[in-house]
């Protein structure tokens with residue numbers, strides 16, 4: 001069958017990365033694992049071997065028959081023919097997400113599960129190396145952006161391994177990396193930080209709208225506020241107005257959101 005580019009079908013053919021993924025996922029026998037895009041089932045097989053109960057969500061109907069044939073009626077596997085972006089994870093109880101993600105929808109899928117009212121306990125994901133580097137970019141790194149903050153707001157992320165592009169068929173243009181994301185026990189929107197995700201991301205998006213400019217310019221232009229007012233809000237949040245969005249820490253963004261909130265309400 002011809003691989004479908006629009007579905008990000010770069011199938012893993014190098015099995016040496018599989019034990020690394022399985023170890024990183026810390027799978028306990030009987031746990032529920034959501035696998036997005038099982039493809040030919042190379043990772044599915046290892047997840048089942050590790051004792052997981054696997055929900056394998058595959059969008060491509062042409063791959064379903066092959067998967068059913070390969071795994072027969074394994075009672076620990078449920079193959080679901082669906083777009084994972086539409087899968088309702090709240091029908092599960094506890095679960096982990098382990099996947100070699102289709103590159104073209106990796107970011108929206110990561111956000112979907114982190115923003116869910118039923119977050120996964122853990123995510124171990126293969127993504128494009130550039131995407132992984134954006135996700136873990138620390139303050140001061142020009143790769144830091146909205147994607148970084150949309151992960152950092154919800155959990156800890158680290159790169160576990162890089163995977164060369166020749167590990168896939170067809171071979172993609174770029175290398176991949178495995179990332180592990182562990183959602184925080186206490187959600188930032190809850191008692192600990194008391195910040196509304198909606199407001200937080202409005203401020204983050206405004207800050208990154210003109211990434212190369214100083215933060216006060218980007219915020220003032222996007223939020224249509226006088227520069228002096230924005231400078232005052234930044235100073236009250238202990239952030240130098242000349243900084244750039246990429247220099248701000250998660251705490252800076254949270255402080256800034258809170259200062260905005262209190263100034264709106266006063």
Ligand code: SAM
Pocket residue numbers: 007008009010011012013036037038039040041042043057058059060063082083084085100101102103105
């Ligand atoms: N897990 C296999 C492997 O490691 O070789 C396949 C990985 S391949 C990078 C991505 C898989 O995700 C393909 O099987 C593709 O058909 C599937 N896919 C693409 N978009 C999807 C979506 N929105 N929901 C579920 N599966 C999707």
